[in-house]
Amino acid sequence: MSQKPYQITALPGDYIGPEIMAAGLRVLRAVTADQNFDYTVTEYPFGGAGIDAAGDPLPKETLAAAKASDAVLLAAIGGPKWDGAARTPETGLLEIRKALNLFANIRPTAISPVMQRYSPIKNEDPVDFVIVRELTSGIYFGTPRERTADYALDTMRYTASEIERVARVAFEMANRRHQHVTLVDKANVLATSKFWREVVGRVATQYPAVTLDYSYVDAAAMKIIANPAQFDVILTENLFGDILSDEAAQITGSLGTIPSMSSGANGPALYEPIHGSAPDIAGQGIANPFSMIKSVAMMLTNSFDRRDLAATINAAVDQSIATHIVTPDLGGSATTEEVTNAVIQSIQESRVSYEPNHV
Numbered sequence: 001m002s003q004k005p006y007q008i009t010a011l012p013g014d015y016i017g018p019e020i021m022a023a024g025l026r027v028l029r030a031v032t033a034d035q036n037f038d039y040t041v042t043e044y045p046f047g048g049a050g051i052d053a054a055g056d057p058l059p060k061e062t063l064a065a066a067k068a069s070d071a072v073l074l075a076a077i078g079g080p081k082w083d084g085a086a087r088t089p090e091t092g093l094l095e096i097r098k099a100l101n102l103f104a105n106i107r108p109t110a111i112s113p114v115m116q117r118y119s120p121i122k123n124e125d126p127v128d129f130v131i132v133r134e135l136t137s138g139i140y141f142g143t144p145r146e147r148t149a150d151y152a153l154d155t156m157r158y159t160a161s162e163i164e165r166v167a168r169v170a171f172e173m174a175n176r177r178h179q180h181v182t183l184v185d186k187a188n189v190l191a192t193s194k195f196w197r198e199v200v201g202r203v204a205t206q207y208p209a210v211t212l213d214y215s216y217v218d219a220a221a222m223k224i225i226a227n228p229a230q231f232d233v234i235l236t237e238n239l240f241g242d243i244l245s246d247e248a249a250q251i252t253g254s255l256g257t258i259p260s261m262s263s264g265a266n267g268p269a270l271y272e273p274i275h276g277s278a279p280d281i282a283g284q285g286i287a288n289p290f291s292m293i294k295s296v297a298m299m300l301t302n303s304f305d306r307r308d309l310a311a312t313i314n315a316a317v318d319q320s321i322a323t324h325i326v327t328p329d330l331g332g333s334a335t336t337e338e339v340t341n342a343v344i345q346s347i348q349e350s351r352v353s354y355e356p357n358h359v
């Protein structure tokens, strides 16, 4: 009996968002062709595009579709066109994360051998770590939040259960990797950070195979440049994770290479590049599509258990990098479309050579 097609909600968003979403969906089509993977993709307006289409960055239909789907692919939102809006594109992004309960945001940084030449730092040991960023609490969501003529106030607040559930994600991940978690905080100053240390320390006792150490966030920012190979899983709160993940991305050579997964206890996960809508390069056809293409690979592994298809995509991305078919952010001269074509061609060639009955 054939299974109902998977439903994927695609949110192209703004500026380079639609450019890289098109690349990601082309790769998804190519890698799933004849692979017994039946799916539908439906695009919905979100972010600035949501404001333009429906007067809201997160239109009701968009949220309903996202909730009802098996996975959500998001490209990027925001930009100067909507900076003065009453409800900004960024508000829509925070709302969809909260509405889908996406409390754990996984942002990997790995410098594969072919990427090494693009890295601005010298790495003697292999760099391969993951940032597990808390995504639905902390200073992004805390109340009170207010602004008067004389002062402005944001609130950083964490409950024990919010810390515990994301800590478990980090320890589970470390169990499957190199059994090490680094909690990044500012426990020399902040009450929330002191509390994170207590709660994470308790969770750690349930994972005896995993070692835990701590780093203040300022020192962690330095270590990501000085010796990134020391990290396996970095666990951190929302704002620190936002900042450190852009820094970590850049040691691969470009922010445009890093995908992410955001997930919760139940319901669909959301996959998106960690970067934004890059208004400075939008419309030129030169956005790096790797972050989106690798987000598609992360979706295939984590939402659909198709590690085989994800591996095919990642190998094709590496092939494109190895032959220096890359966009200008990585020092190349290829367009988004040329890079995407190269990745698709490499996927198709790998199929020919690995076809089981091929003689």
Ligand SMILES: NC(=O)c1ccc[n+]([C@@H]2O[C@H](COP(=O)([O-])OP(=O)(O)OC[C@H]3O[C@@H](n4cnc5c(N)ncnc54)[C@H](O)[C@@H]3O)[C@@H](O)[C@H]2O)c1
Pocket: 020, 075, 076, 077, 078, 079, 080, 090, 093, 255, 256, 257, 272, 273, 274, 275, 276, 277, 278, 279, 280, 281, 286, 287, 288, 289, 291, 329
């Ligand atoms: N998840 C999201 O949708 C998300 C994430 C971050 C920022 N934003 C929004 O994006 C807008 C622009 O923000 P910003 O300029 O600070 O950050 P950005 O991440 O959009 O861009 C920072 C720099 O990186 C470059 N860059 C980013 N992605 C690239 C890619 N794929 N290929 C080549 N170069 C790339 C840009 O050209 C720019 O120079 C803002 O409105 C911001 O709020 C959205």
Ligand SMILES: CC(C)[C@H](C(=O)O)[C@@H](O)C(=O)O
Pocket: 078, 090, 093, 094, 242, 274, 275, 276
């Ligand atoms: C656009 C912004 C709200 C968002 C964040 O801070 O989470 C972005 O920087 C990200 O990293 O996804």
Ligand SMILES: [Mg+2]
Pocket: 242, 243, 246, 274
């Ligand atoms: Mg960010």
